[in-house]
Amino acid sequence: MELLDGKKIANEVKEEIAQEVTQIKTNGGKIPYLVAILVGNDGASETYVGHKEKACAKVGFRSEVLRFDANISEDELLNEVHKLNNNPEVDGFIVQMPLPKHISDQKVIEAIDPKKDVDGFHPVNVGRMVIGLPAYVSATPDGIIELLRRYKIETSGKHCVVLGRSNIVGRPIANLLSQKGIPGDCTVTICHSRTKDIPSITRTADILIVALGQAEFVTADMVKEGATVIDVGITRVKSDTTKSGWKLLGDVKFDEVSPKCSYITPVPGGVGPLTIVSLLKNTLKASKKEIYG
Ligand code: GUN
Numbered sequence: 001m002e003l004l005d006g007k008k009i010a011n012e013v014k015e016e017i018a019q020e021v022t023q024i025k026t027n028g029g030k031i032p033y034l035v036a037i038l039v040g041n042d043g044a045s046e047t048y049v050g051h052k053e054k055a056c057a058k059v060g061f062r063s064e065v066l067r068f069d070a071n072i073s074e075d076e077l078l079n080e081v082h083k084l085n086n087n088p089e090v091d092g093f094i095v096q097m098p099l100p101k102h103i104s105d106q107k108v109i110e111a112i113d114p115k116k117d118v119d120g121f122h123p124v125n126v127g128r129m130v131i132g133l134p135a136y137v138s139a140t141p142d143g144i145i146e147l148l149r150r151y152k153i154e155t156s157g158k159h160c161v162v163l164g165r166s167n168i169v170g171r172p173i174a175n176l177l178s179q180k181g182i183p184g185d186c187t188v189t190i191c192h193s194r195t196k197d198i199p200s201i202t203r204t205a206d207i208l209i210v211a212l213g214q215a216e217f218v219t220a221d222m223v224k225e226g227a228t229v230i231d232v233g234i235t236r237v238k239s240d241t242t243k244s245g246w247k248l249l250g251d252v253k254f255d256e257v258s259p260k261c262s263y264i265t266p267v268p269g270g271v272g273p274l275t276i277v278s279l280l281k282n283t284l285k286a287s288k289k290e291i292y293g
Contacts, residue, residue, distance in 0.1 A: 143274030
């Protein structure tokens with residue numbers, strides 16, 4: 001069994017991006033510039049945006065957080081999005097989700113210029129990704145692809161089972177792995193809450209990707225000997241054994257599943273660290289006008 005070390009891979013990619021930014025600076029080029037819009041003061045969102053700012057600083061990007069009160073109106077927020085769309089200095093921007101209830105997430109996402117949508121949430125980017133055109137791919141599916149690529153995990157002709165059909169993980173990763181290429185060329189099955197006898201399907205998986213948000217859902221009897229298991233879940237649970245009084249659990253019962261695997265991601269330290277790297281990669285692509293010219 002080999003651990004898929006997301007932290008190590010994330011540091012490698014960040015180092016590569018930092019070197020490219022140094023080169024851009026030496027050549028007098030434009031430094032990539034990412035902006036994050038943060039509405040209200042949700043603790044988790046504050047933490048995520050803080051991590052994104054730190055990652056930008058680490059690779060030499062310019063970044064800024066625009067903070068707005070939780071009672072900003074939808075029209076006012078849409079106006080801020082339009083200003084960023086029209087600001088030539090800004091290469092890419094994100095609007096941190098979730099937004100307050102009186103604002104439509106979808107309306108805001110669709111107001112973002114797809115050329116600057118480095119989260120890859122806009123339907124134009126999702127649609128382009130689905131038909132195999134260059135597109136900004138959202139963070140978690142892109143992170144999974146990066147892990148499979150860097151560990152040179154064979155995907156061609158393999159049966160990949162995806163547990164979960166969310167717009168941001170299950171469906172895009174199922175789509176990407178079914179496409180031609182490396183990693184890709186998988187035969188893909190998506191399971192969800194209405195799927196009958198999930199264990200009989202997961203037991204046929206060469207690659208099992210779990211994105212349900214249900215702590216320790218996958219047990220050893222559900223996994224084929226020698227499988228690759230990618231665990232996207234992170235659930236915070238109370239714990240008597242840690243100093244903080246809580247711990248993070250994945251969607252896979254790691255202790256009993258890992259001995260059966262060829263490769264498995266730990267939680268934390270698996271897919272998670274690669275999600276911010278995807279945002280950095282997309283911002284670099286935006287500044288180089290790689291996707292849309
Ligand atoms: N909230 C949780 N994850 C994300 C993300 O990747 N992007 C944005 N914009 N909001 C999030």
